[in-house]
Amino acid sequence: MSCFQPTKVLMCPPTYFKVNYEINPWMDVQNFVDQDLASLQWQNLYNQISCFCPDIKTIEPHPDLPDLVFIDAGFLYKNIFIPSNFRFPERQPESVIFADWFASNGYEIKKIEKEFYFEGHGDTLWVDDKTVYCGHGFRSHPDSYKHIQNILSDEAILDIRLIKLTDPRFYHLDTCFCPINKDTALVFADAIDVDSLKKIKTELDLIEVRSEDALNFACNSLVFGQHIIMPFASRWLQEQLKSRGFHVHIVEVSEFIKAGGACKCLCMPL
Numbered sequence: 001m002s003c004f005q006p007t008k009v010l011m012c013p014p015t016y017f018k019v020n021y022e023i024n025p026w027m028d029v030q031n032f033v034d035q036d037l038a039s040l041q042w043q044n045l046y047n048q049i050s051c052f053c054p055d056i057k058t059i060e061p062h063p064d065l066p067d068l069v070f071i072d073a074g075f076l077y078k079n080i081f082i083p084s085n086f087r088f089p090e091r092q093p094e095s096v097i098f099a100d101w102f103a104s105n106g107y108e109i110k111k112i113e114k115e116f117y118f119e120g121h122g123d124t125l126w127v128d129d130k131t132v133y134c135g136h137g138f139r140s141h142p143d144s145y146k147h148i149q150n151i152l153s154d155e156a157i158l159d160i161r162l163i164k165l166t167d168p169r170f171y172h173l174d175t176c177f178c179p180i181n182k183d184t185a186l187v188f189a190d191a192i193d194v195d196s197l198k199k200i201k202t203e204l205d206l207i208e209v210r211s212e213d214a215l216n217f218a219c220n221s222l223v224f225g226q227h228i229i230m231p232f233a234s235r236w237l238q239e240q241l242k243s244r245g246f247h248v249h250i251v252e253v254s255e256f257i258k259a260g261g262a263c264k265c266l267c268m269p270l
């Protein structure tokens with residue numbers, strides 16, 4: 001399976017989605033989430049994804065875990081699943097739920113040591129079957145990736161490329177960086193440490209998004225071949241993508257942005 005053409009994905013219905021704690025600068029418990037609108041937006045996203053990916057699995061939502069809707073489940077390499085080790089206590093119980101789901105769906109589970117915070121799918125973005133960009137700075141600990149490489153040493157030598165994040169509003173790598181094929185990525189450069197940025201510039205062709213796009217989560221997008229599902233894209237960004245042969249599909253997810261996530265966090269390729 002190519003990481004840009006997933007044929008199977010995992011989502012979690014937003015039945016219990018709300019903002020009842022604050023663990024990133026987007027979250028404000030006073031900012032009411034319209035649950036009907038959230039359900040509608042999630043269903044629209046589901047329908048749009050189903051046009052490009054035939055097999056959508058869902059995990060059972062949990063009444064005490066509103067952020068379970070964001071599939072920051074863990075690190076998946078072939079049939080091996082390493083569950084996330086969430087930094088904030090509010091999200092820590094999600095790890096067991098994801099581990100159980102992956103175990104009961106035939107994946108082999110390997111655990112990361114407790115001292116390494118690691119936020120899975122939110123901080124790890126693949127560009128090919130060996131190369132993965134890994135965020136750190138707010139949530140995942142940089143050493144967690146060495147540890148993951150050790151865990152997987154019998155299976156693969158991964159090309160792990162660290163990116164340090166610098167702006168707390170862009171706390172997960174998938175909020176400011178989005179590979180769209182093996183050579184090209186969207187990036188919000190202001191949220192990335194200068195040395196990391198210098199390095200990525202030598203590795204990828206970058207489309208540097210402006211703050212209007214970044215603040216509307218344009219980097220939190222889902223790629224299915226030449227189709228890209230985005231929560232927002234300015235006219236300029238749409239042109240950039242179209243000129244590279246992409247079809248842009250905008251799906252509004254305003255209710256989820258109140259919790260600091262958008263299209264890409266709501267769906268994990270399997």
Ligand code: ARG
Pocket residue numbers: 023024027067070072091121122123172174175259260261262264265
């Ligand atoms: N409220 C969640 C948190 O702060 C949002 C997670 C969004 N996930 C992502 N992959 N960006 O952890």
